[in-house]
């Protein structure tokens with residue numbers, strides 16, 4: 456708020472973005488024709504900042520992340536728009552040059568650690584290779600650094616763990632190792648795609664705390680992908696809510712949580728029991744209906760068939776509107792912020 460005293464550290468506006476997505480579109484050639492999974496996404500994240508990417512299953516969160524990393528199979532994928540890393544458009548890079556960024560300047564961690572850990576090599580071996588490659592360390596230096604990294608991620612008795620294979624570790628420990636792997640190159644941008652979904656509640660909380668702490672210490676820009684608004688509330692500075700490939704609302708976390716404008720965001724909010732991290736099934740049932748397939752996008756506003764306040768105007772596709780200096784929404788009926796629990800009762804215009 457403008458009435459708050461100025462703090463000593465630079466404010467967000469003064470920081471240049473680490474990563475900027477501009478009008479990103481991602482489509483796939485499929486048997487059903489060309490399907491657009493990401494449609495006009497604009498997002499920015501700066502050093503030291505955490506951006507949450509939220510939405511139900513199939514809304515395009517992972518495709519957005521994988522597009523940034525150029526991890527999608529490019530034989531049947533089309534991109535348009537830009538993914539700017541300090542001004543360089545990653546989408547325009549030849550694959551060879553992209554490899555210099557992927558896993559180095561920009562790193563990603565996944566829900567399932569086994570997708571990034573190789574079962575046939577020890578933890579120390581894998582971490583060490585990454586450290587040698589990205590930081591030019593000798594084998595001996597790499598082993599020491601690997602132990603330090605594991606310690607940093609809260610693995611007890613880290614130097615002994617170096618000789619373990621991934622299957623010898625618990626799920627939570629594997630997730631920590633994966634975080635260590637992702638951090639080995641000192642990335643400027645870290646993308647975490649539902650990194651705690653597969654874990655029990657206690658371990659989830661520990662991993663989230665760890666991520667938040669490392670992000671602060673290392674000053675990374677963090678993109679945190681989740682179904683779960685209650686988790687996002689704890690660690691994200693800003694949130695972008697996605698629906699069917701579009702960002703439908705975006706802004707500072709507090710503002711979005713306290714005064715969501717889009718009916719979809721309100722629905723998500725209403726389905727979050729306070730501070731409860733382990734009841735996905737119950738929550739997702741609260742918004743009636745389900746996310747349509749990409750081959751069956753509705754006319755007009757994509758959320759219209761499920762929306763409690765849709766009117767005639769919603770048959771026309773809404774554009775993005777600024778609702779404050781740093782928040783945007785894609786809805787015809789977003790003029791008045793509402794209590795998060797209120798999803799109905801707004802009249803027509």
Ligand SMILES: Nc1ncnc2c1ncn2[C@@H]1O[C@H](COP(=O)(O)OP(=O)(O)OP(=O)(O)O)[C@@H](O)[C@H]1O
Nearest residue numbers: 483485490492511512513514515516517518519749
């Ligand atoms: N290679 C592909 N070819 C065709 N469609 C795809 C491909 N990859 C993803 N999709 C589709 O893109 C849409 C967005 O998928 P995405 O994985 O990004 O969703 P998400 O928001 O990450 O969901 P979840 O929360 O389940 O992880 C889905 O409809 C998915 O089926």
Ligand code: NI
Nearest residue numbers: 516517518648
């Ligand atoms: Ni996903």
